[in-house]
Amino acid sequence: MSKNSRLAHIVFALFVVLVVCFGLQPSETMGAFTAQLTSENAAGIKSGHRSVGTLDADRTTCERSMGASAADGAIFAYQVQVPSTGRELEDLSPNGNLGLLHIPAMESVFASPCRRDDTQAISIPAMGAKSYIATSQQLQTPGDYTSEMWVRTTAAEGTLMGFYSSQTPDGGRGEATLKLNIDPATGGLVFSTAQRGGYSTAVSGTPINDGQWHHIVARRSADTLSIFTDGILVAETVEAPGTAEFLGYVRIGCDNETGWPSAEQGAACYEGDLAFAAAYSRALDDREITSHYYASQ
Numbered sequence: 327m328s329k330n331s332r333l334a335h336i337v338f339a340l341f342v343v344l345v346v347c348f349g350l351q352p353s354e355t356m357g358a359f360t361a362q363l364t365s366e367n368a369a370g371i372k373s374g375h376r377s378v379g380t381l382d383a384d385r386t387t388c389e390r391s392m393g394a395s396a397a398d399g400a401i402f403a404y405q406v407q408v409p410s411t412g413r414e415l416e417d418l419s420p421n422g423n424l425g426l427l428h429i430p431a432m433e434s435v436f437a438s439p440c441r442r443d444d445t446q447a448i449s450i451p452a453m454g455a456k457s458y459i460a461t462s463q464q465l466q467t468p469g470d471y472t473s474e475m476w477v478r479t480t481a482a483e484g485t486l487m488g489f490y491s492s493q494t495p496d497g498g499r500g501e502a503t504l505k506l507n508i509d510p511a512t513g514g515l516v517f518s519t520a521q522r523g524g525y526s527t528a529v530s531g532t533p534i535n536d537g538q539w540h541h542i543v544a545r546r547s548a549d550t551l552s553i554f555t556d557g558i559l560v561a562e563t564v565e566a567p568g569t570a571e572f573l574g575y576v577r578i579g580c581d582n583e584t585g586w587p588s589a590e591q592g593a594a595c596y597e598g599d600l601a602f603a604a605a606y607s608r609a610l611d612d613r614e615i616t617s618h619y620y621a622s623q
Contacts, residue, residue, distance in 0.1 A: 388440035388476070391621035392604055393418045399608035401468070401576055402461055406600045407446045408434045415459065418604075424462040425578075425603075426493070432457070435599050439476045439539035440622040447478075447601040450579065456595055458580035459603070460493040467503050467571040470609040471546040474618065475578075478539045479598025483510040485581045486542070486596055487605065491572050495580040495595075502583050503570050506544040506553075508535060508596075509588050515553050515561070516588040517544040521568040527587045528553050530561035539601070541619040547609035557619035559612075576605045 389405055396403035400419035409415065415425030435447040450457045473487045488505025504519040513533035519526050528551040534540040543554040546565065553561040580595040610618075 387442045388438075388602055388618070388621045389418070389443055389445070391618050392474070392602060395606070395610060395614050395618070396420075396604060399606050401465065401605040401607055403604035404459070404602065405445055406448050406459075406603055408432055408448060414462075421463070425459045426462055427459055428494075429457040429459070429579075437599075439478070439541070439601050442621075445601070447476075447599045449599050450595075450597055452481075452597045456495050456580045458495055458595065459578040461576045464573050464575055465607075466573055467569070468546075468607040470548070470607070471504065472543060472606040472608065472610045473506055473576075473603075474541070474543045474605070474610070474615075475603045476539060476541055476601035476622075477534065477596075477598055478537065478601075479508070479535050479596070480537045481508065481535055481597040482513065483594060484508050484596035484598075485579065485583075485594045486515075487544075487576065487578050487603065488581060489574055490577050490581065491574045493575045493577065495577065495582045502581060502586075503572070503574070504546065505581065505583070505586070506542075507586075507588075507594065511588065515542060515544070515555065517551050517553050517561070518586055518588075519546065519551065519565060519569050520586075521566050522570065523568075524566065525587050526551060526563065526565040528561040528563040529588055530555060532560045535598075539599075539622075541622065543610065543615050543618075545609050545615075554615050557616040578603055 392403050396419035402421060402423040403418035404415040404425045406415060413427040417423045429450055431451055433449040435449045438445045438447060467489060475486060486506045488502045490502050492501055506515060506517045509516045509529060512531045513535040514530040515534060517528045530553045532555050534542060534555060541556050545552045549565045551563050551565050552559060
């Protein structure tokens with residue numbers, strides 16, 4: 327056996343040892359390996375933390391990672407920044423569902439949660455005026471659904487994203503069928519859906535109002551509501567049947583709802599920075615959610 331042949335056999339043997347001992351698995355795209363670590367938190371929720379050695383070719387930036395998922399089942403996908411002209415956000419999905427900016431005093435933030443993205447974010451200051459983004463297109467209440475955002479805030483409360491019968495947050499109780507907001511009690515997240523006679527609610531006590539960028543996801547899949555923070559499952563609950571249905575809009579940043587659990591009552595507008603936002607008429611799988619977070623690393 328030649329010296330080169332012996333060397334090749336040694337390299338292959340070492341690779342086999344790594345696979346067997348460390349559980350490395352090739353990703354779906356060549357050039358990356360992933361390892362899955364699973365733990366269970368105090369609430370009994372199993373949460374996975376996926377460490378990524380080399381990012382897939384189509385996951386190298388937050389924009390590309392989100393755009394890859396947006397090609398299938400997206401309602402919209404926005405790279406949130408102050409437009410050079412007008413007051414509309416371009417939709418990264420094929421739908422052309424523009425984001426209508428109703429933010430009187432929006433400011434550019436020359437910082438991104440994603441180190442490979444050459445992008446800015448929008449800062450929404452504390453003020454009396456209602457600041458929000460609404461979709462340009464109306465749609466039927468989604469069944470399976472996912473909302474996703476990159477946020478940075480120190481606010482104790484605020485509405486992040488929801489599905490409403492109106493583009494404007496001037497209504498009151500009964501305008502929303504589902505929404506995600508900051509929990510005033512903990513600074514964590516609350517994801518709720520409205521049923522006839524009540525609500526189903528997933529509540530996370532993991533704070534996101536620490537002034538750092540966080541990737542947050544709210545997912546409705548079959549009869550389960552789930553919340554992910556920075557790629558980790560942090561809350562999950564079974565949804566009651568009978569969610570109200572109507573034609574409506576996705577709205578980011580503001581509502582005027584009353585009666586919802588673990589939420590401030592009346593006008594509730596988000597204050598802080600916002601970089602990316604998307605919603606899907608399907609449930610993103612765990613791998614997609616994790617890869618979207620790790621695209622920022």
